[in-house]
Amino acid sequence: MNPARGSLLGIEHLEAAEILKLLKFARRMNPDKPRPLLKGKRVFLLFYEASTRTRSSFETAAKVMGAHTVLIQSFGSSIEKGESLLDTGYTVRAVGADVIVIRHPNAGAPYVMAQHIDVPVINAGDGLHEHPSQALLDAYTILRNKKTFKGLQIAIVGDIFHSRVARSACHLLSKFGVKIILCGPPELVPDIATTLAPGVRVTRHIEDALRGTDVVMLLRVQTERLSGLKIDLAEYIARYQMNPARLKMAKRDAMVMHPGPIIRGLELTSEIADGAQARILEEVHNGVPTRMAILARAIGRMR
Amino acid sequence: MSPEKKRTSLLIKGGHLVDPAARIDAPMDVLLKDGRVAEVALPNKIKGGADEKFDARGLIVAPGFIDLHVHLREPGQTHKETLATGTSAAAAGGFTSVCTMPNTVPVVDSVEWIEWLRQSERGAVVNVFAIAAATRSSKGATLTDFRALQTVGAIAVTDDGKPILDDNIMREALVLGGELNFPVVQHAEDTRMTENCSMHAGARSFRLGLRGMTAAAEASIVERDVQLAMHIPNARLHVAHLSTADALKSVRRGKRGKARVTFEVTPHHFTLADEDMRDYDSNYKMNPPLRSVSDREAILAALADGTVDAIATDHAPHAAHEKEVEFERAAFGITGLETALALAITRLYREKRIPLARIVELFTAGPARCFDLRGRGSLVRGSVADVTVFDAKKKWTFDVGKSLSKSRNTPFDGWQLTGKVVATIVGGKIVYSG
Numbered sequence: 001m002n003p004a005r006g007s008l009l010g011i012e013h014l015e016a017a018e019i020l021k022l023l024k025f026a027r028r029m030n031p032d033k034p035r036p037l038l039k040g041k042r043v044f045l046l047f048y049e050a051s052t053r054t055r056s057s058f059e060t061a062a063k064v065m066g067a068h069t070v071l072i073q074s075f076g077s078s079i080e081k082g083e084s085l086l087d088t089g090y091t092v093r094a095v096g097a098d099v100i101v102i103r104h105p106n107a108g109a110p111y112v113m114a115q116h117i118d119v120p121v122i123n124a125g126d127g128l129h130e131h132p133s134q135a136l137l138d139a140y141t142i143l144r145n146k147k148t149f150k151g152l153q154i155a156i157v158g159d160i161f162h163s164r165v166a167r168s169a170c171h172l173l174s175k176f177g178v179k180i181i182l183c184g185p186p187e188l189v190p191d192i193a194t195t196l197a198p199g200v201r202v203t204r205h206i207e208d209a210l211r212g213t214d215v216v217m218l219l220r221v222q223t224e225r226l227s228g229l230k231i232d233l234a235e236y237i238a239r240y241q242m243n244p245a246r247l248k249m250a251k252r253d254a255m256v257m258h259p260g261p262i263i264r265g266l267e268l269t270s271e272i273a274d275g276a277q278a279r280i281l282e283e284v285h286n287g288v289p290t291r292m293a294i295l296a297r298a299i300g301r302m303r
Numbered sequence: 304m305s306p307e308k309k310r311t312s313l314l315i316k317g318g319h320l321v322d323p324a325a326r327i328d329a330p331m332d333v334l335l336k337d338g339r340v341a342e343v344a345l346p347n348k349i350k351g352g353a354d355e356k357f358d359a360r361g362l363i364v365a366p367g368f369i370d371l372h373v374h375l376r377e378p379g380q381t382h383k384e385t386l387a388t389g390t391s392a393a394a395a396g397g398f399t400s401v402c403t404m405p406n407t408v409p410v411v412d413s414v415e416w417i418e419w420l421r422q423s424e425r426g427a428v429v430n431v432f433a434i435a436a437a438t439r440s441s442k443g444a445t446l447t448d449f450r451a452l453q454t455v456g457a458i459a460v461t462d463d464g465k466p467i468l469d470d471n472i473m474r475e476a477l478v479l480g481g482e483l484n485f486p487v488v489q490h491a492e493d494t495r496m497t498e499n500c501s502m503h504a505g506a507r508s509f510r511l512g513l514r515g516m517t518a519a520a521e522a523s524i525v526e527r528d529v530q531l532a533m534h535i536p537n538a539r540l541h542v543a544h545l546s547t548a549d550a551l552k553s554v555r556r557g558k559r560g561k562a563r564v565t566f567e568v569t570p571h572h573f574t575l576a577d578e579d580m581r582d583y584d585s586n587y588k589m590n591p592p593l594r595s596v597s598d599r600e601a602i603l604a605a606l607a608d609g610t611v612d613a614i615a616t617d618h619a620p621h622a623a624h625e626k627e628v629e630f631e632r633a634a635f636g637i638t639g640l641e642t643a644l645a646l647a648i649t650r651l652y653r654e655k656r657i658p659l660a661r662i663v664e665l666f667t668a669g670p671a672r673c674f675d676l677r678g679r680g681s682l683v684r685g686s687v688a689d690v691t692v693f694d695a696k697k698k699w700t701f702d703v704g705k706s707l708s709k710s711r712n713t714p715f716d717g718w719q720l721t722g723k724v725v726a727t728i729v730g731g732k733i734v735y736s737g
Contacts, residue, residue: 129511195506
C-alpha cells in the first residue's frame with residue numbers, strides 16, 4: 001500500500017517545490033492566533049522514544065489548530081506488553097486517528113506504519129534515519145535569518161553517523177544548492193556520508209569546516225547510541241568543541257544552530273549556547289508553526 | 304501407495320540431456336527402473352517397453368537438483384514451514400534432494416533428532432539429508448558426536464546462523480571432520496562485528512540509517528577457516544552462502560593451495576544488491592545481507608569461471624508477523640526454493656551467457672561433490688533415479704500466492720522470469736509436474 005496522502009516520511013523524496021510550499025505556509029501560521037484548521041480532528045502522537053521538543057511542539061501545533069491529541073508512549077501502553085507496531089497502528093486507526101505522528105528508535109518504522117495503515121503518517125524521527133520536521137524548522141529558521149539559501153555554506157559538526165537530524169538536513173539543504181561540510185572524527189563522520197546528497201563534503205578539521213561558513217550546526221554526541229563504539233570525549237572536546245575562538249573562524253554573521261538537547265561543556269561551551277549568534281531557542285520556537293504547516297498538509301488543508 | 308499406481312519403470316523420451324558429470328549435453332532418452340537409472344541412450348534407441356513414458360520434447364533433462372542449504376523449520380517452528388510443505392516447495396523448484404539446517408527448536412544436535420527427521424511420518428516428498436549441529440545446542444562450546452551423527456546419516460555439521468567463532472573449537476571441528484571425512488559448514492560472520500546490524504555496510508545503509516555488516520565480518524572468518532583447513536590434514540571446509548569479494552579471495556587462495564574448501568552462493572546474492580532494497584522492505588533482509596554491486600559482480604565472475612561449487616537457496620521461511628515489523632527487528636531470511644532455477648536461467652544463462660551445462664552442474668554434480676552424495680548429481684547408469692526436467696525457454700511470472708511453502712517472504716513476487724520446472728522425479732517417481 002502506498003502511504004496516505006499528506007504523509008511526511010522523510011525529506012529525501014520530497015520535492016523542492018513541496019518544501020518551499022510548506023515553509024511558505026508555516027510563515028502564515030501564528031501559534032498566538034489560533035486557526036482551527038484541524039477542528040474535530042484526532043492527532044495521535046505515538047512516541048516510542050523519549051522526546052521533549054518534538055513531542056511538545058507537535059502537541060502544541062495540533063491543539064492550536066483545534067485538534068484533539070492523544071499521546072501514546074511505549075511506557076504505560078500495550079506497547080510495553082509486546083504489542084507489535086502494526087497492531088498498535090490498527091488500534092489507533094480503529095479509535096479514529098486522522099493523523100499519526102510517530103517517533104521510533106528503529107529506522108523505517110514510519111514506513112512500515114504508512115504501508116499498512118491508510119492514515120497520514122508523520123515521521124517525528126526514526127532511529128538514525130530521518131527527522132523531517134526538524135529539517136523543515138531548521139530551514140525555516142535559516143531563511144528567517146539569511147533570507148535565501150542561495151550561496152550559503154553550512155558546517156555540521158559532530159555525530160553525523162547517529163544523527164537523523166543531519167541526514168534530513170543534508171537532503172533538504174542539498175536540494176537548494178547549499179554547500180554542506182560535515183566535520184568530525186571518522187567514527188562519527190564516515191567518508192561514505194558524502195554519498196548522501198550532492199554538495200556534501202567531509203573534513204576532519206574544524207578550521208576547514210568553519211572558514212567562510214554562514215551556518216554552524218552542532219550535534220550532540222549520542223553516547224546512548226554508540227553501540228560499543230568508543231569515543232574519547234576529551235579528545236573530541238579538544239578538536240571539535242565550539243567555543244568563541246573557533247566561532248570567529250566562521251563568517252562574522254554566522255548563526256549557530258543545534259537541534260537539542262545541548263550538552264554544555266561537550267559539543268559547545270556556554271558562551272556559544274547563550275551567545276548572540278546562537279539561534280537554538282529560535283529553532284524550538286519555530287518548531288510550532290512549522291509543525292502546524294505539516295499537520296495542515298497531512299489533512300489536506302495546506303492551501 | 305495403491306497397487307494400481309505402482310510404477311517400476313519410466314522412460315523419459317525426446318528430451319535434451321544435460322549431465323555435466325557424464326559430459327553429456329545432447330538429445331538422449333533416459334530409462335528409470337526400480338529407483339535407478341537403467342539406461343541412457345540416443346533418441347529412440349532404448350528397446351523394450353516401460354510402464355510409463357514421459358514426453359520431454361523441447362525440454363532439458365537433468366540430474367535431480369540438490370540444495371545444500373534449506374531451513375525446513377522442523378522440529379519446533381512449524382508455523383514457518385514443515386518438512387512436508389518445504390519439500391513440496393523444493394519439488395516445485397526442481398529439487399530432488401535438500402539438506403536441512405539444524406538451527407531448529409530444539410537444535411538438531413543428537414542422533415535421535417537426525418533419526419526423527421528421517422522418519423516417513425514427516426511427509427517429505429523429496430530426499431532430505433540432515434546437517435547436524437557442530438556443537439551442542441550450537442552454543443559453540445563443545446563439539447557434538449560427529450561419528451555417531453554421521454553413522455545415522457547426517458551428511459555434514461554446522462552451527463548455521465551462529466558461526467563458530469572460537470578458533471580452537473573450529474580447529475577441533477575441522478580435525479575431527481578431517482578424520483571422518485565429514486564436511487564442516489560455516490556460516491561465516493564475525494558476530495562481534497555485526498551487533499544490531501540489519502543490512503550490508505555501505506552508502507545505502509548509511510542513507511537509511513541502518514547499522515551495516517561490513518564485508519570484513521564475513522571475510523575475516525572465511526580467511527581464518529581457510530587457513531585452518533590448509534593446515535589440518537584432510538579437513539573439509541564448506542563455506543555457506545558466500546557473499547563478498549574479499550571472502551571469495553580467501554576461498555580462491557585455499558583452492559589453489561589444495562585445501563579441501565568448497566562453497567555455495569545463493570540466487571539472491573547473484574541477483575540483487577544492497578541498493579535494490581526500497582522503503583525498508585524486510586523481504587530484502589537476510590543474512591548474509593545483499594552486498595554491494597561489486598561483490599555481486601565478483602560472485603558472477605566466480606560462477607562463470609568455475610570457482611563456485613554450488614548454488615544453494617538458503618530457503619529461510621518466516622511467518623508474516625515475523626517480517627511485517629520494524630526492519631531492524633524483522634527476522635533474517637527469504638524463501639528461495641521455487642525461484643532458484645528461474646533466477647539462474649534468467650540472470651546467469653540469458654543475461655551473463657553462462658552455459659546451461661555449467662548452471663546445471665551448480666545444481667547437481669557440484670553440490671553432490673561438496674557433501675559426497677553418492678549416486679546423485681549425475682544420471683550415469685546405476686545412479687539414483689532423481690531427475691529434474693525443465694523448460695529453459697518458458698517465460699512465467701512468479702506469484703508468491705501460489706507458493707507451496709508455508710511462508711511468503713520473498714522479494715521476487717511478481718518477477719517475470721525465464722526457465723520453469725516441468726517435472727521433478729524422485730527415485731523414479733514423478734513428485735511434481737508443472
